[in-house]
Amino acid sequence: MDDVKHFIPHSIRRSALDPAAVGEAGIVLCDLDGCLVSDGRAFDEAPAFVAACGARLWVISNCSDATADTLSMRLARLGMVVPAERILLAGVVTLEYLARVEGVRRLRLWADPSLKARARVLGMDPEAETPEAVLLCRDPAVTVETMGPILADLAAGAVLWVANEDLSHPAQDGQPVAETGALLAALRAIRPGLRWSSLGKPDPSMLLTALERSGHEPGAAIFVGDNPDTDGLAAAAAGISFLHIQRSARQ
Known part of the structure; x- marks a missing residue:
C-alpha cells in the first residue's frame, strides 16, 4: 500500500x-x-x-x-x-456483497432505515438476535450505550464490516462532519485488537x-x-x- x-x-x-x-x-x-x-x-x-x-x-x-x-x-x-x-x-455495495457473495442472512445492521429495507429485499434479517455479521454504517443511533452490544455481538463470533473508514467529510465551511470511521475509532479505543473489513x-x-x-x-x-x-x-x-x-x- x-x-x-x-x-x-x-x-x-x-x-x-x-x-x-x-x-x-x-x-x-x-x-x-x-x-x-x-x-x-x-x-x-x-x-x-x-x-x-x-x-x-x-x-x-x-x-x-x-x-x-x-x-x-x-x-x-x-x-x-x-x-x-x-x-x-x-453502504449498499457492502450489503449486496454480504448477501450475494458471503451468503449472510443474519445481520446486525447499524444504518439508516432505507438500508435496513434494502437488506430485507436482499433476504437478510438486519436486526438478527444472533448475527453472523455486524455492518456499521453512518448511523446516529450508534452511541456510547450501543458500543457494548456491538462488541458483544463480535465477541460471540459475528464478523465486523464497516461501510467506510472515513473519520469525517467536509462541511460547506470546511469543518469536519463525523463519519463512520469515527464510530469505528471509538470501538477500536475500547478493543484495540479489533478486526474488520471494508469495501469503501x-x-x-x-x-x-x-x-x-x-x-x-x-x-x-x-x-x-x-x-x-x-x-x-x-x-x-x-x-x-x-x-x-x-x-x-x-x-
Missing part, C-alpha cells in the same frame, strides 16, 4: 469542478461529499459539471446513509440528474464495478475526488487517473 500511496497516475488538481479537466475521459467517476455536495447543498458549479458530463458521470461515494434511489432523488432536487443505476454507495474507498471495488458495468477500461476513466488518502488511493489501485478537487476553506 505504501508504494501505491506515492503513485497516483495522471493526477491533476483543481480548486473546483471543471468540465474541461475531464473532457477526454470516456467515463467520469465522481465522489459525492466535498465534490458535488456538502451539508445537503450543491456546490455552485456542480449542476453545470454534472450536465456537461452527461451519461459519462457515475457517482462513487463512501456514503452509507442512503440508497442509490434516495440519493438520485436528492440530487435531482439540487438540479443534478444522475440515475440510480449510475450511483454506487459504500480506498478499496477500489466500487470503481472497478463501475468500469465493469459501463464496459470501460481504466485508461478511459478519470476519478474526481477531494481526498487523496481515500479517493486518490482508490484511483491508483484501480489504475485510473485522478482529479483532486482541493477547495478553499469556504465556498
Whole structure:
C-alpha cells in the first residue's frame, strides 16, 4: 500500500469542478461529499459539471446513509440528474456483497432505515438476535450505550464490516462532519485488537464495478475526488487517473 500511496497516475488538481479537466475521459467517476455536495447543498458549479458530463458521470461515494434511489432523488432536487443505476454507495455495495457473495442472512445492521429495507429485499434479517455479521454504517443511533452490544455481538463470533473508514467529510465551511470511521475509532479505543473489513474507498471495488458495468477500461476513466488518502488511493489501485478537487476553506 505504501508504494501505491506515492503513485497516483495522471493526477491533476483543481480548486473546483471543471468540465474541461475531464473532457477526454470516456467515463467520469465522481465522489459525492466535498465534490458535488456538502451539508445537503450543491456546490455552485456542480449542476453545470454534472450536465456537461452527461451519461459519462457515475457517482462513487463512501456514503452509507442512503440508497442509490434516495440519493438520485436528492440530487435531482439540487438540479443534478444522475440515475440510480449510475450511483454506487459504500453502504449498499457492502450489503449486496454480504448477501450475494458471503451468503449472510443474519445481520446486525447499524444504518439508516432505507438500508435496513434494502437488506430485507436482499433476504437478510438486519436486526438478527444472533448475527453472523455486524455492518456499521453512518448511523446516529450508534452511541456510547450501543458500543457494548456491538462488541458483544463480535465477541460471540459475528464478523465486523464497516461501510467506510472515513473519520469525517467536509462541511460547506470546511469543518469536519463525523463519519463512520469515527464510530469505528471509538470501538477500536475500547478493543484495540479489533478486526474488520471494508469495501469503501480506498478499496477500489466500487470503481472497478463501475468500469465493469459501463464496459470501460481504466485508461478511459478519470476519478474526481477531494481526498487523496481515500479517493486518490482508490484511483491508483484501480489504475485510473485522478482529479483532486482541493477547495478553499469556504465556498
